[in-house]
Amino acid sequence: MNRLLSILFLSLSFIGSANANSIEGAFGYKLGQVVKNTEFRTIEDTYISSKYFKPARPLPYFSRYYLTTTLNDKKIYVLQAWHSEDSSSSNSCELDYGDFPKMLKMLEAKYGNFEEIINTSNYGYNNDGEPWFRDEIEFKYTKNNRSIFLRCNRDSNWSYRLSILYSDKKLANIKYKENKEWQKQKVLKEKKNALEEASDYDI
Numbered sequence: 662m663n664r665l666l667s668i669l670f671l672s673l674s675f676i677g678s679a680n681a682n683s684i685e686g687a688f689g690y691k692l693g694q695v696v697k698n699t700e701f702r703t704i705e706d707t708y709i710s711s712k713y714f715k716p717a718r719p720l721p722y723f724s725r726y727y728l729t730t731t732l733n734d735k736k737i738y739v740l741q742a743w744h745s746e747d748s749s750s751s752n753s754c755e756l757d758y759g760d761f762p763k764m765l766k767m768l769e770a771k772y773g774n775f776e777e778i779i780n781t782s783n784y785g786y787n788n789d790g791e792p793w794f795r796d797e798i799e800f801k802y803t804k805n806n807r808s809i810f811l812r813c814n815r816d817s818n819w820s821y822r823l824s825i826l827y828s829d830k831k832l833a834n835i836k837y838k839e840n841k842e843w844q845k846q847k848v849l850k851e852k853k854n855a856l857e858e859a860s861d862y863d864i
Contacts, residue, residue: 696728707840708839710732721760724745725742728741737832739827742824775802775809776800776803797814
C-alpha cells in the first residue's frame, strides 16, 4: 500500500512539473529581447527606456501594454499590461467573480500554481458618514530569475485597476547598475560644463 502511494505521489509531482512552463515573455515579446525603438525619459534620478505597444492578439482584460528595457543593450526586463476604469458594481477584485480569477486560471493552466502574496479588503465610513472600501489582491509565480505578478486594486474613492507584470530579476539588476553609472556620468558632465564656463571668467 505504501509503495502504491509513493508511486501516486511521484506521478503527481511529474504531472505538476510538466505543467510548470518557464517564463519566456508575453504579448508578442520575450524577456531579454532587444528593442531599439524605445524612448528615454527621466523621473527624478531614474533613467527609463520604454515604449507603449499594441500586441497582435490583445487580451480582453487589458487596454494598455508597456515594456521597459535596460539602458545600454536595450534588453526587455519588464513587460506589463493593465486596465483602469472607475469603480463600479461591474468590476471586482474577488477570487470568484470578475476578470481577475479568469486571468489567474489561464496563467495557472500554463505555468502552474501562483502564490497569493496580498489579499486585503478594508471597509469603513469617512467623516461625512459616506461608506468607503479598498480591495487589493496579488498573486505571484517565480521560476529561476523571472516572475509574473497578477494584481487587482479597487477603491471607492479612485478606480479599479487590473494589471500583470513579467520581470527578469537578472536584467533588472543590470539596469539598476546602469542607472547608477548614468547618474555618475551626468554629474561628471555637469561638472565639466561648469568648469568650461568658469574658464571664461576670472573667478
